Amino acid sequence: MRVMGEPFSCLILIPSGLVIQGASLIPASVKIPWRGSLFSGGYFRQRASQRHRVRTPGAISPRFSLGVFGVSLDSAVVRDTAATSLVLAGAYSLVLCFDSLTEKGLIEQKLSRKLVHILSGLIFMTSWPLFSSSTEARFFASVVPLANMLRLLFYGLSLAKDESLVKSVTREGKPEELLRGPLYYVLVLMCSALFFWRKSPVGVISLTMMCAGDGVADIMGRRFGTQKLPYNEQKSWVGSISMFMFGSLSSLGMLFYFHSLGYFPLNWQNTASNVALVSLIATMVESLPIAKAIDDNISVPLISMLLAMLLFEHQPH
Numbered sequence: 291m292r293v294m295g296e297p298f299s300c301l302i303l304i305p306s307g308l309v310i311q312g313a314s315l316i317p318a319s320v321k322i323p324w325r326g327s328l329f330s331g332g333y334f335r336q337r338a339s340q341r342h343r344v345r346t347p348g349a350i351s352p353r354f355s356l357g358v359f360g361v362s363l364d365s366a367v368v369r370d371t372a373a374t375s376l377v378l379a380g381a382y383s384l385v386l387c388f389d390s391l392t393e394k395g396l397i398e399q400k401l402s403r404k405l406v407h408i409l410s411g412l413i414f415m416t417s418w419p420l421f422s423s424s425t426e427a428r429f430f431a432s433v434v435p436l437a438n439m440l441r442l443l444f445y446g447l448s449l450a451k452d453e454s455l456v457k458s459v460t461r462e463g464k465p466e467e468l469l470r471g472p473l474y475y476v477l478v479l480m481c482s483a484l485f486f487w488r489k490s491p492v493g494v495i496s497l498t499m500m501c502a503g504d505g506v507a508d509i510m511g512r513r514f515g516t517q518k519l520p521y522n523e524q525k526s527w528v529g530s531i532s533m534f535m536f537g538s539l540s541s542l543g544m545l546f547y548f549h550s551l552g553y554f555p556l557n558w559q560n561t562a563s564n565v566a567l568v569s570l571i572a573t574m575v576e577s578l579p580i581a582k583a584i585d586d587n588i589s590v591p592l593i594s595m596l597l598a599m600l601l602f603e604h605q606p607h
Contacts, residue, residue, distance in 0.1 A: 365422075369421070374430045374434065388405060409501075435476040435480040439476045445468055446465055471586075479497065482494075489554060491561075496598060500590050515527070533572075542562065575593045
């Protein structure tokens with residue numbers, strides 16, 4: 291509408307608190323300090339929105355999804371709490387499942403222990419996309435290995451007894467063994483989640499080499515490793531070759547998983563060669579006769595982590 295050649299606009303307030311913009315008696319050319327704030331509708335829409343929130347507490351804003359007794363919870367917190375509970379239940383169920391198979395004689399105790407070693411870390415990693423994109427999500431995820439760490443400390447210090455746990459994750463069935471390899475294992479899981487999370491291929495590669503690479507090496511070496519390495523009679527050619535192959539392939543598979551979900555970009559030509567190099571060096575370190583000095587659950591992920599940081603942090607995408 292034009293009056294005297296000047297454009298006009300106005301606000302009509304209706305009882306419900308809504309704002310309708312139409313014709314006004316104030317020329318658009320007139321400069322009024324509060325024009326565009328009080329009379330542009332933003333102020334009244336904000337007040338109406340606030341009144342609306344008072345009337346209906348709970349899931350109103352995208353930042354709020356649940357209201358309990360007048361307290362609104364962040365949707366990210368709800369999602370992360372649910373994901374943590376789900377992963378904790380899954381981890382506990384995995385151990386119970388293999389315990390049951392072992393007790394029934396369907397699977398050997400040593401094989402059961404290594405399958406738990408392989409699957410626990412990989413399943414934990416694949417669960418990371420269940421968590422929200424918030425900064426605190428990695429801390430929620432770290433609760434899973436933290437809970438397992440406390441459990442290992444509790445039973446490893448013989449504060450209580452859990453024979454099934456000891457049999458499922460130790461070599462000789464001694465409670466004090468829980469404070470060595472299994473404890474180092476969950477510490478690596480927790481550190482990878484806290485420091486690298488799903489934003490870097492470094493944590494993904496180091497965890498995969500520890501879980502899939504080292505785990506498969508032990509299984510294959512025990513089954514088919516008749517020819518031992520000349521510098522370490524505790525390791526075999528079959529075990530080392532299996533670690534290199536499965537470590538490389540599993541790492542590429544996990545990287546593709548996170549890359550396809552958009553967590554980090556990768557140059558696949560460089561990635562394949564870098565993963566092969568990391569896997570080769572990690573395999574060589576694992577084959578050394580140093581198991582009594584440093585556990586494989588420390589040496590393998592540590593060397594993989596250091597190499598991956600050197601190779602991937604400055605890789606062109």
